[in-house]
Amino acid sequence: MRSIVRIVVLGATAVVSIAHAEEDWLRRTPSAKETATIVSCLESALGADKQLACINLVARPCRGTQDGATTLGAGVCIDREVQIWDTLLNQNYRRLMAVLNDEGKNDLKTTQQTWLRFRNQACHWPYPAYQGGTFAGTLSGECFMTKTAIRTIDLVEMLDYLPR
Template structure:
């Protein structure tokens, strides 16, 4: 009877182990990811200093077992891109507040041009790696980096009151 209990207990652990491993590898919440980037940006005043924050969520995520796959890489990059996109939109709205109507129209046009630039710039992997699995993560990483860089540009506008 004792060995039957041991077998049951070991079987339960064997069945639970993958679930427990998934729990450990589960991505941080968007709030934690956002807090990590905000903490990284704190005290950094220039775009050059802020560049060090790009990859602060995606990098550690990609170092996990799940992040090492093509799909995992894209998911890690997507997590961070979502944060930069929110920061970009928030900073864009802050920049718009300080402009008169002409300045707002100019910034809106510049932002629309930048969106086209980012899209064209980040589509290159699909032309280079036609059908290859690397195209997705490379394109996603480009979108993430370009979004972060544009956020830094807008932060500079807001902080310097250049409008």
């Protein structure tokens, strides 16, 4: 009887450990290495057209893993990369705001607010199209990732063209 209890306890412990590991994976923020992958790509690629190749460098390999192969996992992978691009977007927005005159700051702020509304609306389309299907979240996330990355690249390019 003791061995059956022990097997049940060990089995339950294993299930809880797997559940916690999966839960940790689902909540994971981008690693320093994942962030560095995109930053390094942006720094080494000269010109916006080549920087576009930096999009999906974290999400694609993550989606190729066992954890990333499910719809939920794909969403986590995409979200990780969105977090990286969003951080870079905000950093470059602040850098640009710091070097613009008042008129430029007002224009950039208005443009950024308009762009945010556009991105959010443009990336909402999968939900009505897929009528609540789980694939809608993946498509919306990919849209959000791509549009955020492209806007980040636009801001980097603006900074590159400003006189120093």
